Amino acid sequence: MESFQEVWEQVLEYCKNQMSETTFKTWIYKIENPRFVDGTVVITSSTEFRNTILKDKFSDTLKEAFQAVLGIELNIEFVVEEKNEVKTEDKHEEKTVKNNHSVQGYSFENFIVGSSNKLAHAASWRVATADIGSVYNPLFIYGHSGLGKTHLMMAIQNELRKRNEGINIVYTTSENFLNEFITCMKNQDNKPFRAKYRNADALFIDDIQFIKNKESTQEEFFHTFNDLINANKQIVITSDRPPKEIEGLDERIKTRFESGLIADIQPPDIETRTAIIITKAEESNLKLSKPMINYIAEKIKDNIRQIEGTINKIAAMESLYGIAPTMGSIQQIIHDIETDNKPVSATVDDIIESVADKYDLTKSDLISEKRNANISLARNVSMYIIREVTGLSLENIGNKFGGKKHSTVKHSINIVEERIMRDVKFKNTVYNIIKQFKDN
Numbered sequence: 151m152e153s154f155q156e157v158w159e160q161v162l163e164y165c166k167n168q169m170s171e172t173t174f175k176t177w178i179y180k181i182e183n184p185r186f187v188d189g190t191v192v193i194t195s196s197t198e199f200r201n202t203i204l205k206d207k208f209s210d211t212l213k214e215a216f217q218a219v220l221g222i223e224l225n226i227e228f229v230v231e232e233k234n235e236v237k238t239e240d241k242h243e244e245k246t247v248k249n250n251h252s253v254q255g256y257s258f259e260n261f262i263v264g265s266s267n268k269l270a271h272a273a274s275w276r277v278a279t280a281d282i283g284s285v286y287n288p289l290f291i292y293g294h295s296g297l298g299k300t301h302l303m304m305a306i307q308n309e310l311r312k313r314n315e316g317i318n319i320v321y322t323t324s325e326n327f328l329n330e331f332i333t334c335m336k337n338q339d340n341k342p343f344r345a346k347y348r349n350a351d352a353l354f355i356d357d358i359q360f361i362k363n364k365e366s367t368q369e370e371f372f373h374t375f376n377d378l379i380n381a382n383k384q385i386v387i388t389s390d391r392p393p394k395e396i397e398g399l400d401e402r403i404k405t406r407f408e409s410g411l412i413a414d415i416q417p418p419d420i421e422t423r424t425a426i427i428i429t430k431a432e433e434s435n436l437k438l439s440k441p442m443i444n445y446i447a448e449k450i451k452d453n454i455r456q457i458e459g460t461i462n463k464i465a466a467m468e469s470l471y472g473i474a475p476t477m478g479s480i481q482q483i484i485h486d487i488e489t490d491n492k493p494v495s496a497t498v499d500d501i502i503e504s505v506a507d508k509y510d511l512t513k514s515d516l517i518s519e520k521r522n523a524n525i526s527l528a529r530n531v532s533m534y535i536i537r538e539v540t541g542l543s544l545e546n547i548g549n550k551f552g553g554k555k556h557s558t559v560k561h562s563i564n565i566v567e568e569r570i571m572r573d574v575k576f577k578n579t580v581y582n583i584i585k586q587f588k589d590n
């Protein structure tokens with residue numbers, strides 16, 4: 151008979167061909183230290199939750215796999231075995247590693263791969279493990295909020311630090327980049343700013359779309375980009391849309407972005423969502439029934455953060471109040487999560503639509519440059535309500551209206567505030583619209 155390790159590798163190959171890649175990697179591939187004892191295959195798990203899933207869902211597949219490889223039927227025993235405590239002299243190091251992981255929370259190991267993010271994940275791993283600046287440079291990852299762009303960006307950084315001692319990694323958002331640049335211009339000293347960004351070994355910029363229509367900032371970014379690329383330094387960028395769809399972005403910058411690799415992340419399919427739910431529940435030692443898991447996967451389709459928020463809230467209720475999850479409690483939690491975490495962009499669009507309807511206008515009227523009195527008033531009301539409901543910064547609100555300056559937005563909000571104080575009818579109109587969004 152071959153060694154058990156060789157048999158196990160063939161079993162893994164058999165299972166891989168019997169199920170999706172996501173399911174295989176989430177469950178079968180993660181089995182640790184399987185062994186053959188007195189004619190029985192012993193499959194160990196570190197938690198009761200994982201043990202139950204393996205036993206209930208994959209027992210038959212594993213038996214088939216062993217029979218296909220060995221030609222005989224074997225018994226399989228599923229047991230729970232907690233990992234052994236590390237040696238005393240290694241405890242401090244082990245604790246440090248775990249604490250770093252829990253604080254950072256982002257790794258390739260805990261990123262669930264599915265058809266919706268396979269390219270972005272594979273490209274991120276290549277960037278993290280190759281020589282700095284040698285592949286997919288720049289790497290441009292785009293997708294809606296809550297799908298894993300930041301997870302991959304942080305996972306790359308963590309992996310680069312593990313593999314490159316002393317590496318100078320600079321992470322920022324485009325909004326911070328803009329604000330720092332404005333500050334250095336006011337101080338008439340751009341040396342510290344350029345030293346920070348142009349001496350980076352790897353530069354990570356989140357939400358690059360917010361530098362659109364900012365000509366001076368784009369010019370500075372363009373030269374920073376060129377300096378780093380010419381020096382074979384790595385650049386990783388995220389956005390909510392591909393470069394060609396970012397209006398108000400310099401064509402030279404779009405061309406530079408397109409010279410690397412552009413990878414999108416789409417909303418996860420139901421299989422990936424299910425894998426995420428199961429994995430997160432296992433991490434929280436939650437026991438969820440199959441109907442509960444299926445319900446969460448069916449209800450939350452477009453946002454991984456909402457899935458994580460749901461699991462966290464279920465776990466908190468059980469931990470803090472001793473309330474075991476029920477279908478009813480999960481339904482209420484999902485209702486709350488969906489309300490609390492409705493994407494701000496969607497809420498902003500809804501507010502603009504609602505105000506436009508109230509004033510017999512269209513959304514395009516409000517975000518245009520038209521200055522008719524009724525359009526200007528409705529636009530001001532929209533900005534005020536967006537600020538009240540979402541708490542967006544003045545700059546981000548301005549971006550929703552074609553890149554208006556924060557001072558312009560502030561002036562519009564002041565106009566509404568002043569009129570509310572002296573016009574009861576107007577006040578009621580505005581507050582009724584606000585109530586519509588705060589009550590939903």
